C-alpha cells in the first residue's frame with residue numbers, strides 16, 4: 001500500500017460529518033459542505049499546491065474520500081485509531097484496502113469520560129471551575145459555529161418549551177449559555193464538542209447542560225412563561241365540563257349521506273323526550289325545526305343569536321349551536337351536521353356542544369367524516385357510542401348529457417347552483433330572458449326570512465316560479481322540491497384564488513335533489529358545461545375524507561386568565577399571543593380567528609371597555625369586508641362604552657331595490673340590524689333599547705329584499721363594482737375563470753401534448 005508521507009500528520013476526530021486534519025502544531029477543519037483553508041504546513045506536508053481545490057467525495061464513519069483536483073489524485077483517509085493516535089492512513093486511489101474502523105464509536109470511546117458524565121455534574125464542573133484558558137482562533141470560530149447552530153435549532157427550541165423557556169426567549173437564553181460556556185471552558189468538553197461539530201450530535205450533548213444552566217439563570221422568565229402557558233392550556237377539553245362528565249351519556253351517531261333520514265330519526269326522539277334541545281348550524285334550520293315541532297303539538301322555543309322566542313310551557317328548544325347551554329339538563333339533545341366540528345372558523349361550537357352537553361342521549365347527525373374522531377372523544381369522555389349507518393333513500397342519478405353549455409335547457413324543478421352573487425344574478429336574468437321560467441333566488445347574504453320566502457315560492461306547485469338559482473347556501477337546512485341540481489360551474493373564489501369546490505360540498509349540494517316526501521323523490525344532478533361533468537362524477541364517487549382534527553376556542557375565562565399574565569397589550573395582540581402559546585391535544589386545532597382580530601383592532605379606538613365586553617363585541621356577526629357594517633359596529637361599541645343607549649340611527653328604504661347597488665344596500669342594512677339584535681341578546685338589554693324597532697326593521701328589509709329579488713332584472717354589478725373586481729383581479733394577478741371548462745380544456749390540451757411527446761420520443 002502506498003503510504004503518503006503526510007499520514008503521520010493526519011488524524012480524524014469525528015468521521016461522521018466533520019473531519020479534522022491536525023498537523024503537529026495547528027488544527028484545520030474540513031467539512032462535507034465547506035472547506036476551510038488548510039495552512040501552509042498542511043499543504044507542504046501533503047505536497048499540495050492549491051489546497052482549496054480539494055473535492056470531498058465521501059465522508060463517513062468508515063473514512064474520508066477526497067480528491068485533490070489540481071493534482072488530479074484521489075485519496076482515501078482511513079481512521080485506524082481515532083483520538084489517541086495521531087496516525088491515519090492516507091492511500092492513493094486504487095488501493096483496495098477496505099476501511100473497517102468505526103470512527104464515531106471510537107470518538108465516543110475516547111470521550112467517554114465527557115459524554116457519559118451526568119449533565120448536572122458537567123454543568124456544575126463548568127460553573128465551579130476556573131475561568132478558562134484562551135482558545136485558538138480557529139477553535140473559537142468552530143465552537144461559535146456549534147453554539148450558533150444550537151441557538152437556531154428547532155429541536156432544541158422545541159425541547160426547551162418543556163422547561164418553560166419560550167420560543168421567543170430561547171435565542172437569548174442560548175446566547176447567554178454560549179457566553180457562559182466560553183468563559184468557563186473545559187478542555188475535554190471543548191475537544192468533545194469540536195469532534196461532534198455543529199448539528200444534531202452537539203445539540204443533543206449541549207441541551208441537558210443548557211437545561212441546568214437555564215433553571216439556575218432564568219427562574220423569573222421560566223415562572224412567567226409557565227403561568228402564561230398554563231393559562232393558555234387547551235389540552236384535555238373534556239375536563240372543562242365536569243357536570244357532563246358526571247353523567248353516563250349515550251351518544252347515537254346517525255351517520256350517512258344527505259337525504260337518508262338521519263335528522264328525521266333524531267328529531268323523532270327529540271319530540272318524544274320530556275325535555276330536548278336541537279342544535280342547528282343555521283338560524284334558518286333552527287327556525288324550520290321550531291316550526292315543524294310546534295306544528296306537531298310539541299311546544300318548542302327558538303333561541304338564536306338574534307332572536308329568543310319563548311313558547312309557554314315548552315320544554316324543547318331549537319337553537320343555533322353557538323347558543324346551546326351546557327348548564328341545563330336535557331333528556332335528548334340533537335347536534336345536526338356534526339361534521340362541522342372540523343369547520344375552520346366555527347368548529348369549536350360543535351366540539352363544545354359534544355363535550356359539554358348535559359343530556360342522557362345525544363343524537364349526532366352527519367356524514368361519516370368525523371366518525372373516527374367521535375369514537376376517540378367518546379373513549380376519553382367515557383360515553384357510550386352507538387353508530388347508526390344510513391343509505392340514501394334513492395340513489396342520486398347523474399345526467400350525462402348536461403345542459404350542453406346552454407342555460408335555455410333548464411327544466412321545471414331545476415336548481416342551478418353558482419358560487420358567486422354575480423353568476424347567480426346573471427343566470428337568473430338569462431333564464432328569465434330566454435325561457436318562460438321564473439326564478440327564485442337563495443344565497444348566503446340574504447336574511448333567513450327572505451330565503452324561506454324564496455324557498456316556499458319555489459316549493460309551491462302551480463306558480464311560474466319553478467326554477468331556483470342558488471349559491472352553496474342551498475346545501476344545508478331547507479326542504480326543497482328540487483328535481484335536478486345543475487352546477488353552473490364547479491370552482492369558486494376562496495378569498496384568494498379560484499379553487500375547485502371540495503368534493504364533500506359538491507356531494508352535500510347535489511344531495512338536495514329528490515328528497516323523500518317531496519314532489520320529486522328521484523334525484524338528478526348534472527352540470528351546465530359538459531367538461532365539468534367528469535369532476536362532478538369524481539366528487540360523487542369519492543368516499544368521505546376522514547377528518548383528523550376538530551376545532552376548539554377558549555372561553556372568555558381562559559382568555560382572561562391568560563390576559564392576567566401579560567401587561568400592556570392590545571386585545572388583538574392578546575389573541576395572537578394566546579394562539580402562539582396555547583397547547584392543544586393531538587386531534588384538536590385552534591379555530592381561525594382573523595376576523596375576530598380584525599374587529600378587535602378596529603375596537604382599539606374605543607376606550608373604557610372591559611375585556612369581557614371587548615371579547616363579546618368581537619364575536620358579533622359582522623361582515624368584515626363590508627365597511628358600512630364595520631362602521632356601525634364601531635358606533636355601537638362607542639355608544640356602549642360611553643354608557644349611552646345604543647341607537648340604530650339608520651333608516652329603511654321606502655321601496656324595493658331598483659338596481660344592484662340598492663339591493664346590496666338592503667342586504668347590508670339587514671346585517672346591521674341583525675348585528676344590533678345579536679348585541680342586544682349578548683349584553684344587558686337596557687343598553688340596547690331599540691330591539692322592537694330593530695325587529696320591525698329586520699322584517700321590513702327582509703320583505704323588501706324578497707320583492708326586490710322577484711323584480712331583479714338588472715345587471716348584477718354596478719360599473720364601479722365590476723371595475724373594483726377587475727382592479728382587484730389585476731392587482732392579485734389572477735384571472736377569474738368562468739367555470740372549470742377552461743381548466744379542463746387546458747388539461748386536455750396538456751394531456752394531448754404529453755401523449756404526442758411520448759409518440760415523438
Ligand SMILES: Nc1ncnc2c1ncn2[C@@H]1O[C@H](COP(=O)(O)OP(=O)(O)OP(=O)(O)O)[C@@H](O)[C@H]1O
Pocket residue numbers: 256257258259260261262263264265365477479511515516517
Ligand atoms: N321515516 C320517514 N318517514 C317519512 N319521511 C321521512 C322519513 N325519514 C325521512 N323522511 C323525510 O325525508 C327527507 C330527508 O330526511 P332527513 O332530512 O332526515 O335526511 P338527512 O339524512 O338528515 O338529510 P340532510 O343531511 O340533507 O339533512 C325529509 O323530508 C324527511 O322528512
